[in-house]
Amino acid sequence: MKATAAPPNFTMATFMTVWKVFVRSIATRLRVAGLSLLGLGAVALGLAIHLSHSANRPNAAWSLVDSFGLSLLIPVVALVFASAALGDVAEDGTLVYLWLRPLPRWQLALGAFGASVTVVVPVAVLPLVVGAAISGGGWRIAGGAAAGGLLATVAYSAVFCGLGLRVRRALAWGLAYLLIWEQAVARVSHGAARASIFINTRSLAAHVAQHPPPTNAVAWTTGLIFPLVVTVVALALTTRSLDRGEIT
């Protein structure tokens, strides 16, 4: 029975193990199937724009990226998967099987975050990029979709991972945050826009796509840096919650 344990430290093997547990936990058939349909919506819209033979394809393609991809598709898909990553295991009590191990807590936070990004990219970002690419709006639009989409995925995943751990009914709270802050307040208030993941990632996407700056746009450098700062702060807070909070 004796199997001496090595001193605990960070190893890629343990990180990958944690990551796999979270991927398997969040990527249920129902979630992946349901949200893939939403993702396929982006492809369908891109195809519709392509078939429209409109002279205004670049604007239509940008609307696909802005009004559908960055406003709805990526935030909602990230909310569902990321809030489930730590939220599901905390809710059903299985988090103890990860928490009661000699691992730095940040590794759990990073594993959950990584799992969310891993799932959101193929389910939401990839279809958005494909939709933008086939729309006929030009490759720069697709590049903007990729840059903005990836950055939004990273930032939202970090925020919603923490939300899932801290609150019950994280989906409802997350939707409220998206609707009220990201899609209402940030659109009308220039000050609030600076603190919005949506506005920042959209500004970056517009810059890459060489599209005219949208309403309340921030500088592309801000658009790049702010979501990354949000990501780091959110992961730090999630680690702190795992460290100091009560584990159910």
Place this chain on the structure above:
Amino acid sequence: MTSPGSSPTIAVRQLSKWFGSVVALSDLSFDIGPGVTALLGPNGAGKSTLFRVLCGLANPSQGTVRIFDENPRANPDLTSRIGIAPQQERLFERQTIIEFVRLAATLHHIPDPDRAALLAIETVELDPADPRPLAAYSKGMRQRVKLAQALVNDPDLLVLDEPLEGLDPRQRLRTIELFRRLGDEGKTVVVSSHVLEEVERFGSRILVITQGRLVAEGPFSAIRDLMDDRPHRLRVGTDQPLALAAGLLTTGLVTGARIKDGWIEVETSDSPAFRRSVAVVARDCEARLTEVRALDDDLESVFAYLVGRR
């Protein structure tokens, strides 16, 4: 509960835990050393909360907990010396048993996680090659899966929350033997239960907890005596309650009697002697005895008594 001079595995001092206005644990102080220690208490007594605080899953509201002289909340590395089987049934349902136990071994940084997982699964007499997901496992099998993952790192301290629940009688026996063997090897095994007879078979020291308070502690035999010596209430059925009650009061075995709905309710501190003498008294009173029944032989009554005497 530790030998003099040695440091206890678990040292709890003035521990309280509350959730809002609900007090789950109240001013607990005790030490636990190597060997098997049973935590006995009715459902809702606070056993699981205590286990969660011991393992660092929850913060004490007041007081301190030390495991191997360290704060379990502050040091995740301490978990390499602890194995826990929580009460909740959920596991990673889509995993197989070998995946689940190997996961624990990998996260414990065990050099050969496959071998460690196999050994742990064999120890609890399950099949490591079982291809079914854990979702298909029965309650008893889940209990053994939880035990296997708790054993996989060969911990010095095992904290097992109601580990016998759902096991069949044979598995119960084997599992109790396993606990005793681990205790004899010098490991500290803390097992919670709400079944007195189960705890008796551990041959262990026990802590009795109820309503969040520690109401008794010591070797099982001492607790058993305490429980047997408590006043017992019995109901006696007869066609002449007045005469029989008067007769019983003269025996000196009865500390109180009252007649209620035609029955006699008596209180005695020596239940076996009372049962022997009641028939004699009934015969002398020419009363017909229809029933003699204990009213408080259930464990809840025992716990209530222990709470009352604190």
